[in-house]
Amino acid sequence: MTRVAAVDCGTNSIRLLVADVPPEGAHTDLLRRMEVVRLGQGVDATGRLAPEAIERTRVVLAEYAAQARDLGATAVRMVATSATRDAANRADFEAMVQATLGQPPDVVPGDEEARLSFLGATASLDAAAAAHGGPPPRPPYLVVDIGGGSTEFVLGDAGGVRAARSVDVGCVRLTERHLHGDPPTPDQIGSSEADIRVALAEVAEAVPVGEAATLVGLAGSVTTVAALALRLPGYDAEAIHGSRIPVGAVRSVTAGLLTATRERRAAFPVMHPGRVDVIGAGALVLRVVMDAFALDEVVVSEHDILDGIALRLARSQPRGGVRRPR
Numbered sequence: 001m002t003r004v005a006a007v008d009c010g011t012n013s014i015r016l017l018v019a020d021v022p023p024e025g026a027h028t029d030l031l032r033r034m035e036v037v038r039l040g041q042g043v044d045a046t047g048r049l050a051p052e053a054i055e056r057t058r059v060v061l062a063e064y065a066a067q068a069r070d071l072g073a074t075a076v077r078m079v080a081t082s083a084t085r086d087a088a089n090r091a092d093f094e095a096m097v098q099a100t101l102g103q104p105p106d107v108v109p110g111d112e113e114a115r116l117s118f119l120g121a122t123a124s125l126d127a128a129a130a131a132h133g134g135p136p137p138r139p140p141y142l143v144v145d146i147g148g149g150s151t152e153f154v155l156g157d158a159g160g161v162r163a164a165r166s167v168d169v170g171c172v173r174l175t176e177r178h179l180h181g182d183p184p185t186p187d188q189i190g191s192s193e194a195d196i197r198v199a200l201a202e203v204a205e206a207v208p209v210g211e212a213a214t215l216v217g218l219a220g221s222v223t224t225v226a227a228l229a230l231r232l233p234g235y236d237a238e239a240i241h242g243s244r245i246p247v248g249a250v251r252s253v254t255a256g257l258l259t260a261t262r263e264r265r266a267a268f269p270v271m272h273p274g275r276v277d278v279i280g281a282g283a284l285v286l287r288v289v290m291d292a293f294a295l296d297e298v299v300v301s302e303h304d305i306l307d308g309i310a311l312r313l314a315r316s317q318p319r320g321g322v323r324r325p326r
Contacts, residue, residue, distance in 0.1 A: 011040030011148025021314035036274020040083030110166025120308030128242025221282025
């Protein structure tokens, strides 16, 4: 058993997982945390990470480093994704991480992000299905990870990844580009959908989505849509993980979110405060993906790139070797 700490720093949130990982089988969580720091604030328009966004991230990262150390993690890996990849002042962010964590972040390309997401999402699918009393999802899986700055598409099965593509449509990026109304106007929604469909044309050229037997949806936008579709009285990760949401329910939830005011969205008991402004765009990505690729349902996973980072870290040497948290 190896105790590791994984940090996923995306466009909207930064998350921590400290887990015990055996050589084979399921890992055991000791701690999961998620904080919305909006690192990608304005990066789509300016090409730069805002100093205040870097500072928000530093404050949370310092807490994560202390918690990983206190829990006895023997190795840590921090992965940074879309917002950091795109930023002209990426070096400023990397210097902050080095000073705070004692090692640089691993700024991964989109294809590596996709592979880590696939590993994390598919490792527990059978167990999640059993918990819901249903049959295991059938491979091949199309794993779709809707982030703040980008969305990753990965096709694969038990043998590994067959094809992957990352495209720059995410809930933060689309909101900042288009969804400025409260609620957004039909024209704003139409412009967002047009962006998504252009990106999906790129995906279809690289990933044979027609081979997929099961759509697996990841990340906060998807789990929040699932929570709303399931009409949960509060956010319940166990009820969400492994749930199957039909496309009709996704369409209904998405339409409701895009026509609701900010005040109305914030009042949903399952809504994280940091997702209120961007959940409409995230839901729209999921709905357009399902419609464009004629997918009847989505299997929702609470496990994603964060779990993939932990599994990869424990079971193989990451680039640059294993480092202990400072």
